[in-house]
Amino acid sequence: MAAGTLLGGSRRGRSASAGRAAELRAEVLAQPFEALKKRAVPKRAPAPDDWLALHAEVGQPFSAYALGGPVRAARYNAFDLVMLGELDGAHRRVASVVVAYARAFFGVPVRSALTARLEDVPADAWRRHPVTRHPQLRTGPLLEGVLRPLRPRDTIGVIALTAADLYPEEGWNFVFGQASLEDRVGVWSLARLGDPAREFERCAGRAARTAVHEMAHMLSLPHCIAYECVVNGSNSLRESDQAPAEPCPICLQKLCWNTGADPVKRAEALVRVARDRGLTAWLPLLEERSAALRTL
Ligand SMILES: [Zn+2]
Ligand SMILES: [Zn+2]
Structure with a gap:
């Protein structure tokens, strides 16, 4: 289920542990994904009505994704x-x-x-x-x-x-x-x-x-709890507006492994789309990632 609101209040779950998120971030990824980690923002603690304050999520390392029959x-x-x-x-x-x-x-x-x-x-x-x-x-x-x-x-x-x-x-x-x-x-x-x-x-x-x-x-990508990421769960427009338009290094490795996409060409294509289609707010992040990937 995607975000929406219940009449008469919301359900409350428990938040994922910060320790689990740190464990996921410690998994050694293939290059160039591992090198992208230093530019990635670890998942911030949720505000009271954010997805992770209301839903129990355990996240998933790359290795479990690849072995799990996605x-x-x-x-x-x-x-x-x-x-x-x-x-x-x-x-x-x-x-x-x-x-x-x-x-x-x-x-x-x-x-x-x-x-x-x-x-x-x-x-x-x-x-x-x-x-x-x-x-x-x-x-x-x-x-x-x-x-x-x-x-x-x-x-x-x-x-x-x-x-x-x-x-x-x-x-x-x-x-x-x-x-x-x-x-x-x-x-x-x-x-x-x-x-x-x-x-x-x-x-x-x-x-x-x-x-x-x-x-x-x-x-088959589950919600991400490791970094700020487009695959983070979100409970409201306010929360999803704050999420980046791109996957974190772990989710990017999952996607590229699955589709066979070349991360460098993929990043260049996204810059072109954002430029041509007026997604100007996303351009700085996409251009920075594209430039970083070209040098790795
Ligand atoms: Zn979702
Ligand atoms: Zn992610």
């Missing part, structure tokens, strides 16, 4: 990004940034030809929010009834983008998105990421960061 990109041909329902011009531009960013991020094809209609969603999947009365779509019937049937056999995973607002079950206000890793399908809403006509970069960045986070899960 979903391998090489078994499939591509990711699929599905447009669900009508998107207006600004939201379509956001979706095209997501596709470009995800392609560079994973170094595997990301197809965007599939579409699905909101008319195909079962009528009983809609509700009116109990307080605001605005229409919302339940994620379960959408994942099972609409996205799973159209999933191509050769896809690593399907991520749907929609302008509709989502909720996971009664008792919840909303949810940003939800994925079923078993079924390799997920859905993400653009409804609460801001107004792309007024603040395009912020919305496109949020959508791109969210998509690559979910797609990393589809390649």
